[in-house]
Amino acid sequence: MAAEEANSSTSLLDPVVVDDIEEDRESFDNGATSSRPKEPWKGEYAKSILYAGLDAIVTCFSLISSISASRLTSADVLVLGFANLVADGISMGVGDFLSSSGEKDVAAKEMAVTEWDVTNHGSLEKMELLQKYQALGMDVDDAAKVVSIFAKYNDILVHEKMMAHGRLPPEEAEKPWKNGLVTFAAFLVFGTAPLLSFIVLIPFTNSDLVKFVGACILSALALTLLGIAKAKIAGQNYAFSVVVTLFNGAAAAAAAYAVGWTLKNIAGLDG
Template sequence: MFGFFSRRKTRVEKAREAFFKGDLETHKKLHSPDEIGKEPWHKTEQGKYIGQAVYGASDGIVTTFAAISGVAGANLSPKVALIVGLANLFADGISMAIGDYLSEKSEKDYLAAERERERWEVEHMPEAEKHEIREIYKRKGLSGEKLDKLVDAITSDKDLWVETMLHEELGLFEDDSSPLKSALVTFFAFIIAGFMPLIAYVFASQWNFLANNQFLISCIITGITLFAVGALRQIVTGVKWFIGGFEMLMIGGLSATVAYLIGWILKAVFNIVV
């Protein structure tokens, strides 16, 4: 998972960082013609999937730890915690990856269908579509000769015309990420991070200290991992790393506490013995 984060910052990321630090000189330099021309206008192959990696990892660790917390709250056997944790980990990981794949693919299919429709309208109803372009930019404040020149420039190229309609009329933008790669990143990030709460249970037979303190050690490992994953969210959200870390720690802790209490209540009510 962490290979996805070992990359150079983009110009936009550096500019965002300089803006929040109040570093005006660096911000200006990053907006010079030379700096703007250096960088391609698309995400890097690694950068495309950072969001999926971070959020997959977040969901993985929270859901797995919540599952074993419920078992611990019910005071069930550690073997039950291991079984429930692993079953939850892989079932939810696969479910989340499939959901990610279908969501991304559906968006791409929808975009392709809308692009085809707009192209047909441009070819068969050019005057109406040209009028729509005019209205779009008229509402943005353009008028007179400037508006006429812009409309003529856009409608002189069918591809540009269609893409402009997609962006400005429908609010749709092309994303060149792969649904399959996105799903795989989500799955592996979910599995790797979600495995952290189970380490003490998996290796309990190798060390008596682990066997005697499985849930406590799981809590410690999970807390560290939650904070780390939360801190990494700043790559996607821009929030300060320590704020992101504490937010994720609080969310994971709340989920685990609720699961633990439910397990404890069910144990008390039904007197479950395993």
């Protein structure tokens, strides 16, 4: 069905354009895509999962580092760690929900304003769009032709006007509550990684130092996985993304450890 529609659409094009399309298809089929940049991953909730996960690991591991520097017990680490994890997870989830909901509401309001402008000041709106295309380098005759075609389709004209002003139309399929839920779940799942060491190693050792080292290893592994995911999503170099992600976590943990050690040993505060 899709092939029939594509062939039907192609038959309406200029013969020269059709020849160019066929050449592009042959080039693609022959593997002439070695210099083509990698496409980013377009997962619907990729952003929520990635940033919630990164924030959760860094936040939880930094807390563990601070507590460990203060020489508190493993029980203290688990109680404070999970309490902080749930509280921050709820905060992150609600924050993502409110942010996504606000963006959608603003986009819907801007679209309503644009629809009114197109309906009541159509000539002015078409002139602005014409000038926008000219500013982008389009010939005045071609720009006028494009605008005149868009003017036949009110929805398309509204969409182009919003895009010309750097505004995206609201995504009707987007559910802000899903974004918030995914963010909350991702925060809990990834934030648990640094704490697992203090749970898994309970039958094997009572040493808080060993458990802390285990937390360091698990946090590094989790950050590495998220660094790889970040590179996949953004189409970046994997090694660079992993190094930056690990450095971010290490810097935050070192700062937290230094603060905890300072308060314990210099300021004379007992945990």
